[in-house]
Amino acid sequence: MASRRNTIVFTDWDGTVTLQDSNDFMTDNIGFGEERRRELNIEVLEGRWTFRDAFRDMLDSVHKPFPECIEYLKDNIQLDPGFADFYKWAKEAGIPVIVVSSGMKPIIHALLVKLVGQDAANNIEIVANDVKVNDDGSWDIVYRDExxxxxxxxxxxxxxAELPKEERPMLFYAGDGVSDLSAARETDLLFAKAGRDLITYCEREGIPYTVFHNYTDIHDKVxxxxxxEVTLESAIENENVEAL
Structure with missing residues (x-):
């Protein structure tokens, strides 16, 4: 094992650990549809609307009761084929994997149990929003902060990241979309999914990143x-920006 054992991997969930974004999937198929969702994503990416307001608008268009939403997603959302092997390696190496998501913890936990297993659900910390389920079966997202x-x-x-140098772990983050914008500058190496909005943002803002196509890419690099075997600096693939 490693020259540096003190390591943490933070990861987005939807569209990063999973192949589909569960919230987008609900919006596209049982909400107001893909066209309007993409319009809102662009508004957020361009800074004309907050992610908070756009996301609530998306979820408000989904009228299926929350337990049915979870079952619907369990039937349709697929795991990135490389994540299970990555999680097994990270656990054996003593490297925490922390899901940091703008989605909802009950959905993520249910999908984690189904797609990766109860062991992963017990060991992977989930930092996400919550849900309030009303007596009539309707539900609302409960945001984590203001x-x-x-x-x-x-x-x-x-x-x-702000720990003293001698205590600070090596930090990785993997993400794909507009919900990851606030995390993009915070780690030693940012993995941004090919063809997604996070890369657009990083290119515009001059944020260093390395591209991944699936979790096998992340596994190999981390x-x-x-x-x-390689340095953090050499792992940054884009050449248009300098490392932080």
């Missing part, structure tokens, strides 16, 4: 860095 994101993901990472 920020324009509803859940400012950077707040989950900063306590580790393992090589932890084992001292």
């Amino acid at each position: 920020s324009g994101f509803g859940h400012d993901k950077s707040r989950a990472i900063k306590p580790y 393992k090589a860095i932890v084992n001292g």
Whole structure:
């Protein structure tokens, strides 16, 4: 094992650990549809609307009772084929994997149990929004904080990033979309999913990142860095920006 054992991997959930974004999937198929959702994503990406307000608008268009939403997603959402092996390696290496999501914890937990197993659900910390289920079966998202994101993901990472140098772990983050914008600057290496909005944001803002297509890419890169085979600096693939 490694030249550096003190490591934490933070990861988005929807569209990063899973192949589909569960909230987008609900919005597209049982809400107001993909066209309107993409319009809202662009508004957030361009800074004309907050993620918090756009996300609530999306979820308000979904009228299926919450327990039915969970079953619907369990029937339709697929796991990234590389994540299970990555989780097994990280657990054996003593590396915490922390899900930091703008989605809802009950949905993520239910999908984690189904897709990866109860062991993973017991061991992977989930930092996410919550849900209030009403007596009539309707439901509302309960945001984690007061920020324009509803859940400012950077707040989950900063306590580790701001530790004294001798105590600070090596930090990784993997994400794909507009909900990851607040976390993009906070770790030593950012993995951004190919073809998604997070890359657009990083290119515009000059934030260093490395591209991933699936979790096998992340597994290979993190393992090589932890084992001292490559440096963090060499793992940054884009050449248009300088490392933080």
